[in-house]
Amino acid sequence: MKRFPSKFLSVLLGTAVGATIASSATNELSKVMKERGLSEIDVVRAAKTYNPTGVKDKYVVFSSGGQSGQMIVYGVPSMRLLKYIGVFTPEPWQGYGFDEESKKVLRQGNIRGREINWGDTHHPALSETDGKYDGKWLVINDKANPRIAVIDLADFETKQIVVNPVFKSEHGGSFFTQNSEHILEAAQYAAPFDNNYHPIEEYKEAYRGGVTVWKFDPKIGRIKPKDSFTIEMPPYMQDLSDSGKGISDGWGFTNSFNTEMYTGGIEIGMPPNEAGMSRNDTDFLHVYNWKKLYELSKDAKNVKIINDHKVIPMDIAVKNDALFLIPEPKSPHGVDVDPTGQYLIVCGKLDTHASVYDFKKIKKLIKNKEYVGKDPYGIPILDMKKSLHGQVELGLGPLHNQYSPVDGEVYTSLYVDSQVVKWNFKKLKVIDKENVHYNIGHLAGMEGKTADPQGDYIIALNKLSIDRFQNVGPLHPQNHQLIDISGKTMDLLVDMPLPLGEPHQAVAIRASKLHPHVRYEMGTNTRTGEQHIGKTLAGEERIERDGKNVTVYATLVRSHINPERITVNKGDKVTIYMTNLERAQDETHGFTIDNYDLHSSLEPGKTATLKFEADIEGVFPYYCTEFCSALHLEMMGYLLVKDPNKKYESAQKLKMKSMTPEELKAEYDKTVAVNNSTDAVIQSVVKFLKDNKYQEHKVVSDLVTDAFDQYNQIPEQKKKANAALKEGDVEKAILFENMIWQLMVKTADVGIRAKDALVRVIATKQSSSAVRGETAFAEGGCNGCHVIGKVSSGPDLTGVLMRHENGVDWVSRFILSPESMYKDPYVKAMIDYFNLKMPNQHMSEEEVDDIIEYLKWVDENANLF
Ligand code: K7E
Ligand code: CUA
Numbered sequence: 001m002k003r004f005p006s007k008f009l010s011v012l013l014g015t016a017v018g019a020t021i022a023s024s025a026t027n028e029l030s031k032v033m034k035e036r037g038l039s040e041i042d043v044v045r046a047a048k049t050y051n052p053t054g055v056k057d058k059y060v061v062f063s064s065g066g067q068s069g070q071m072i073v074y075g076v077p078s079m080r081l082l083k084y085i086g087v088f089t090p091e092p093w094q095g096y097g098f099d100e101e102s103k104k105v106l107r108q109g110n111i112r113g114r115e116i117n118w119g120d121t122h123h124p125a126l127s128e129t130d131g132k133y134d135g136k137w138l139v140i141n142d143k144a145n146p147r148i149a150v151i152d153l154a155d156f157e158t159k160q161i162v163v164n165p166v167f168k169s170e171h172g173g174s175f176f177t178q179n180s181e182h183i184l185e186a187a188q189y190a191a192p193f194d195n196n197y198h199p200i201e202e203y204k205e206a207y208r209g210g211v212t213v214w215k216f217d218p219k220i221g222r223i224k225p226k227d228s229f230t231i232e233m234p235p236y237m238q239d240l241s242d243s244g245k246g247i248s249d250g251w252g253f254t255n256s257f258n259t260e261m262y263t264g265g266i267e268i269g270m271p272p273n274e275a276g277m278s279r280n281d282t283d284f285l286h287v288y289n290w291k292k293l294y295e296l297s298k299d300a301k302n303v304k305i306i307n308d309h310k311v312i313p314m315d316i317a318v319k320n321d322a323l324f325l326i327p328e329p330k331s332p333h334g335v336d337v338d339p340t341g342q343y344l345i346v347c348g349k350l351d352t353h354a355s356v357y358d359f360k361k362i363k364k365l366i367k368n369k370e371y372v373g374k375d376p377y378g379i380p381i382l383d384m385k386k387s388l389h390g391q392v393e394l395g396l397g398p399l400h401n402q403y404s405p406v407d408g409e410v411y412t413s414l415y416v417d418s419q420v421v422k423w424n425f426k427k428l429k430v431i432d433k434e435n436v437h438y439n440i441g442h443l444a445g446m447e448g449k450t451a452d453p454q455g456d457y458i459i460a461l462n463k464l465s466i467d468r469f470q471n472v473g474p475l476h477p478q479n480h481q482l483i484d485i486s487g488k489t490m491d492l493l494v495d496m497p498l499p500l501g502e503p504h505q506a507v508a509i510r511a512s513k514l515h516p517h518v519r520y521e522m523g524t525n526t527r528t529g530e531q532h533i534g535k536t537l538a539g540e541e542r543i544e545r546d547g548k549n550v551t552v553y554a555t556l557v558r559s560h561i562n563p564e565r566i567t568v569n570k571g572d573k574v575t576i577y578m579t580n581l582e583r584a585q586d587e588t589h590g591f592t593i594d595n596y597d598l599h600s601s602l603e604p605g606k607t608a609t610l611k612f613e614a615d616i617e618g619v620f621p622y623y624c625t626e627f628c629s630a631l632h633l634e635m636m637g638y639l640l641v642k643d644p645n646k647k648y649e650s651a652q653k654l655k656m657k658s659m660t661p662e663e664l665k666a667e668y669d670k671t672v673a674v675n676n677s678t679d680a681v682i683q684s685v686v687k688f689l690k691d692n693k694y695q696e697h698k699v700v701s702d703l704v705t706d707a708f709d710q711y712n713q714i715p716e717q718k719k720k721a722n723a724a725l726k727e728g729d730v731e732k733a734i735l736f737e738n739m740i741w742q743l744m745v746k747t748a749d750v751g752i753r754a755k756d757a758l759v760r761v762i763a764t765k766q767s768s769s770a771v772r773g774e775t776a777f778a779e780g781g782c783n784g785c786h787v788i789g790k791v792s793s794g795p796d797l798t799g800v801l802m803r804h805e806n807g808v809d810w811v812s813r814f815i816l817s818p819e820s821m822y823k824d825p826y827v828k829a830m831i832d833y834f835n836l837k838m839p840n841q842h843m844s845e846e847e848v849d850d851i852i853e854y855l856k857w858v859d860e861n862a863n864l865f
Helices: 008-013 019-036 040-049 100-107 200-206 290-297 314-319 359-367 661-691 698-711 714-726 730-762 768-779 807-816 825-834 845-860
Strands: 059-064 070-076 081-086 121-129 132-142 147-152 157-163 170-176 182-187 209-217 222-233 237-243 251-257 282-289 304-306 309-312 323-329 332-337 343-348 353-358 388-393 398-403 409-414 419-424 429-435 440-446 455-462 478-484 491-498 506-510 542-546 549-557 560-562 565-569 573-580 589-593 600-602 607-613 618-623 636-642
Touching (some): 132 170, 170 209, 209 251, 209 290, 251 290, 353 359, 388 429, 549 565, 565 573, 573 600, 661 730, 768 845
Antiparallel strands (some): 237 251, 343 353, 419 429, 455 478, 618 636
16 A cells, blocks of 8 residues: 655544554545645645535625625635625525515615615624624625615525615715614715705815714614714715724724815816825824714704704714814725724725724823814814824735734735735734735624634635636636634635625624524514515415405415416406415425516515516416425416406317226225325334434424424325215325325425434444445445345345454455355355346455445444434
8 A cells, every 4th residue: 555655644634543544545635636736735725624515614704795786605614605695686586676575675775766776785794792793683885875784694684775865875884883783884975965966166065974873773683764863074085984892882983085175077187086085195084972972863953954864063073072083194994993992903005004093092182172173174183193002014005904812913904915914003013924816905804803803714805816717707706715814824725706796895703603593483574574464374375356456375385386376367466475384494485477577485484475467468387496396396387367358269178088987996096005105114214213212303303393294284185085085086086195195205205304314313423434435335336236224136235244254354355356256155146136246346445444344334323224
């Protein structure tokens, strides 16, 4: 046997692993490394991100979906995509924007009566309790059409969209306050608060910036617009923001650019915006006491009402010592409050420094009313030097910061240098730099901007992906790069292309903090969380007509839609309420009617509504769009739309030869016999489950519950079958017996899954060699003839090692060279009996060793097969 030349593999494989196993895996590994051109460090990095099948990630990332107006969910460290969530954009898989309930949410995002079907999502935020993520709610902003959406992490569905009533664009959102009482949203491009025309020459007088302080109810997860207000600010372009925590709780911080208040005009010969807006050396950091302003906003004399929304004018905020400005290096980008709330780091795109402000110093200046002046709008300006803890030269284009669990440590993205820099903001010292691919924007740390950062990893969210991935045309995917920060220095592990818009920012949370449910209470309107008025239980299905309005109360369950025919008149207004009666996990049914631009996704327990006018005559199949069962294709029906003003000639009935009574009886008997033998199989599985105390294992008992949900429907069908038989309608009796068989198949399907799951929990743990052996057994095709626990086209291999003297030896020899043993009397007898010869599958010695280990494991657990 070959030996792998390096020591690192034995480290990789662990010292406890036996030498044979190690060396056979080593051989395989060195072969793969050679074939794929991987270095040792590549393999280590792969091992740090690889999740074997069934293993889940430690962190879950919620990334903005950029211009897709959606959210992207993926796992860390595997970087496996888990879900897209429809937010500002219709998303057909989830029925989002196609059924009435979700349309209602999507349409909350209409602006001035206009439907908007996309969003430029930038900054997601997770709800917090005491400055730490609580895993309940997720919000995200839309820069283009100033809006914020709320997603419920109990089911990952969008529940609310609020439009900013006074801004015309925004960027500095969304930021939760430390107990999720409020969400901060700062404007971007200054514009008049009202909806009227104001000439650009009146920019300084009529255009405004600001920060909206949305009231949020963390119990129900909804923004309360009536209890929210906007702080009027000068027409500086407000930018990224952050809310204070710890000692700065109650305060908000917002960057700005264009304090020059330049308005461009290339077309009239003026220098462009980019020149005029970055003329001054400094811009202003806005510091405001949102908590105090919230209290003030409750008194009508402190607010102006614009577009039905409360606005606190600048002079009121100033008079109440609640709004201040501090100079900051020009054209800043991120402002990020540290885990304690004392320090805020501001990065300037055009400055090589990061500026660390000390909130304690800021507060002192405010307390002593120590101002260096006022801006043109009368807002007091604090001294920059006296507010600063210090500045550090980091590199070109610092943008955003993420904190580490180590006191004083922070990671900052360098846009121009394409680097991540690790530094200490207390000691003002650079520690380490890591090259990333082109033009990093945000960074996502693991809970990296909470009061409890986890370290472990950060993700570089890069703007470009030139030459990183297979070329898919001029529009390239984005590139998220995972960096290991658990060591002394950073180590870039892996790239992941993101094919859905430019995600500016992403947030990551420990997976253990998320507890989404797997089913809804029966008949839930999932967008409101309430019982749906169209909730329909089995047996309640019906079609009601009231003039031109037709209401269908429908149910879906494997594998039928009830009703299966809906006949209406052209011009009728149709409402279909659909309830998915399933209780089983992951048994979603989709529903669509051909040609009607409708679709809904019905997860177990959900009720949703489709509404349409049957405006064209014809026959329209409807069907389930999720491959939900073996009879999924049969899960269909017809919408028949007839014109009431037309006469239809009935087609000649085709004369079909019918079955004789004897033939019918024979078919009935056969069907019943099949059902009886299927039931015997089910009973044997049930006995196995009971004997092995399935109730003690939650995963298994959940599956058994699902199975009985199916099985318990059988007596009802049996009654119908017997009644039909009694009336002499054998045809119908056969169909009901067939239905019983369908229910049995579904029961057996889940029942066997339960049995497998139970075997997996109670069987002894497989050694890694046995695991490989099972794979070799399957891949070598052995299971084509040998079924464990059963005699099939070859002997059952349970106990095979004990059937022969020196069994291990005997079996090894037989696998390696079966031909040499065809004459052995035992083998000869077997060949005669099965009429088959054991073929030579050309297994390696290692594979045979592994298979032997697997067979030993089979013997240890023989009682389970
Ligand atoms: Cu957070 Cu792109 Cu909106 Cu910086 S922004 S990258
Ligand atoms: Cu239900 Cu396919």
